[in-house]
Amino acid sequence: MTDRESTGEFEGYGGRYVPEPLQEPLDQLAAAYDDVASTDEFQADFRDHLESFAGRPTPLYHAKNLSERYGAEIYLKREDLLHGGAHKINNCLGQALLAKRAGRDRLIAETGAGQHGVATAMVGALLGLETEIYMGKKDAQRQAMNVFRMRLMGAEVNEVTRGGEGLADAVDAALEDFAANVDDTHYLVGSVVGPDPFPRMVRDFQSVIGEEAREQFQNLERTGDFPDAAVACVGGGSNAIGLFHAFRDVRKTSETSSAAHQNAKRSEDDPVEFYGAEGGGEGAESSRHAAPLAKGQDDTIHGMKTRVIDDDVEVHSVSAGLDYPGVGPEHAMFHAVGRCEYTGITDEEALAAFRELSETEGIIPALESSHAIARAIQLAEEGEHETILVNLSGRGDKDMETAAEKFEL
Numbered sequence: 001m002t003d004r005e006s007t008g009e010f011e012g013y014g015g016r017y018v019p020e021p022l023q024e025p026l027d028q029l030a031a032a033y034d035d036v037a038s039t040d041e042f043q044a045d046f047r048d049h050l051e052s053f054a055g056r057p058t059p060l061y062h063a064k065n066l067s068e069r070y071g072a073e074i075y076l077k078r079e080d081l082l083h084g085g086a087h088k089i090n091n092c093l094g095q096a097l098l099a100k101r102a103g104r105d106r107l108i109a110e111t112g113a114g115q116h117g118v119a120t121a122m123v124g125a126l127l128g129l130e131t132e133i134y135m136g137k138k139d140a141q142r143q144a145m146n147v148f149r150m151r152l153m154g155a156e157v158n159e160v161t162r163g164g165e166g167l168a169d170a171v172d173a174a175l176e177d178f179a180a181n182v183d184d185t186h187y188l189v190g191s192v193v194g195p196d197p198f199p200r201m202v203r204d205f206q207s208v209i210g211e212e213a214r215e216q217f218q219n220l221e222r223t224g225d226f227p228d229a230a231v232a233c234v235g236g237g238s239n240a241i242g243l244f245h246a247f248r249d250v251r252k253t254s255e256t257s258s259a260a261h262q263n264a265k266r267s268e269d270d271p272v273e274f275y276g277a278e279g280g281g282e283g284a285e286s287s288r289h290a291a292p293l294a295k296g297q298d299d300t301i302h303g304m305k306t307r308v309i310d311d312d313v314e315v316h317s318v319s320a321g322l323d324y325p326g327v328g329p330e331h332a333m334f335h336a337v338g339r340c341e342y343t344g345i346t347d348e349e350a351l352a353a354f355r356e357l358s359e360t361e362g363i364i365p366a367l368e369s370s371h372a373i374a375r376a377i378q379l380a381e382e383g384e385h386e387t388i389l390v391n392l393s394g395r396g397d398k399d400m401e402t403a404a405e406k407f408e409l
């Protein structure tokens with residue numbers, strides 16, 4: 001980590017663009033994070049909860065049927081098997097444990113697909129913290145079952161009716177609440193977005209995904225030491241950063257690079273290549289998408305400098321969790337320096353992948369994760385990577401109603 005990153009700056013992206021009253025509570029949070037989170041005691045408590053409450057480690061699964069069909073070895077990191085059905089619980093446990101130690105007795109959060117809201121409600125109940133969730137009305141309607149789950153666990157759910165009634169509007173409402181209640185409230189941000197310290201804090205809590213996957217991959221007998229490619233969907237970008245981080249600075253060695261790889265265009269000693277699948281909606285060139293990296297511009301949103309979709313574009317994705325106009329600043333940096341390639345996967349492509357994984361592997365992915373599956377299939381078809389590691393960030397149970405409207409079975 002460079003000095004600039006440790007202050008939340010990612011090569012000019014990130015930072016803290018918030019009104020004055022929020023500066024101090026964010027300073028306090030950053031200090032609490034820097035002082036507490038790296039201690040052995042906190043880490044032991046966090047790891048214990050990840051194991052006993054969330055269900056870690058999650059398996060690394062070789063998707064043999066899909067691999068056979070497309071001619072590349074495709075591995076799925078099964079975050080869909082976690083308690084609550086998605087990777088969101090990793091971050092929620094980390095932040096809630098930190099908030100409790102900092103003496104906060106109230107959690108607030110924004111949610112799009114509802115998975116982060118559900119995970120926040122779970123940790124709120126677990127640790128006895130009052131919990132309030134902000135959710136755009138449009139999202140609350142398409143994820144009604146998740147709203148019910150949150151309420152069942154004692155959280156209050158506020159349906160936000162301003163703007164497009166989506167995730168960005170829920171973030172605005174949560175930020176306002178935070179500004180008014182900084183003394184007793186922790187804003188449990190759900191992705192690697194927002195003002196410092198959230199992007200680096202959420203990344204660190206989600207890095208367990210890549211750390212585990214790296215070790216599991218190295219224990220496989222039939223592959224090289226690292227996968228050729230790592231693929232994840234990108235909403236705010238937390239499951240993607242969580243997967244990528246452990247592979248960011250590694251290089252595959254010539255002894256362990258696979259034989260087939262020698263025929264591919266790329267040379268040995270390559271880094272693991274990163275691919276981000278954004279919500280391409282009706283196409284990244286259309287006027288309805290959620291792909292600020294594939295097609296967007298630098299701007300400031302929700303307290304950070306990052307990439308944002310163009311003004312004349314309506315934010316849209318079939319998956320509520322990718323339906324966000326901005327993206328985490330570390331991804332904006334990866335994009336700017338060419339470390340990761342970002343592609344808008346259309347609604348149609350994601351729905352096809354949703355169905356294909358269900359049929360070939362017996363695994364129903366979340367619509368968000370289906371974007372990553374679609375991108376992995378494209379890469380396998382292109383034939384440049386022998387081993388592809390995909391983060392299956394969540395399960396599709398929450399998407400049954402949307403799917404039932406799209407498919408006649």
Ligand SMILES: Cc1ncc(COP(=O)(O)O)c(C=O)c1O
Pocket residue numbers: 086087112113114115116190191192233234235236237238239240320321322366368369393394395
């Ligand atoms: C299953 C799943 N995957 C991915 C995302 C997108 O979030 P992020 O990009 O922060 O991983 C969400 C968000 O709700 C989600 O529920």
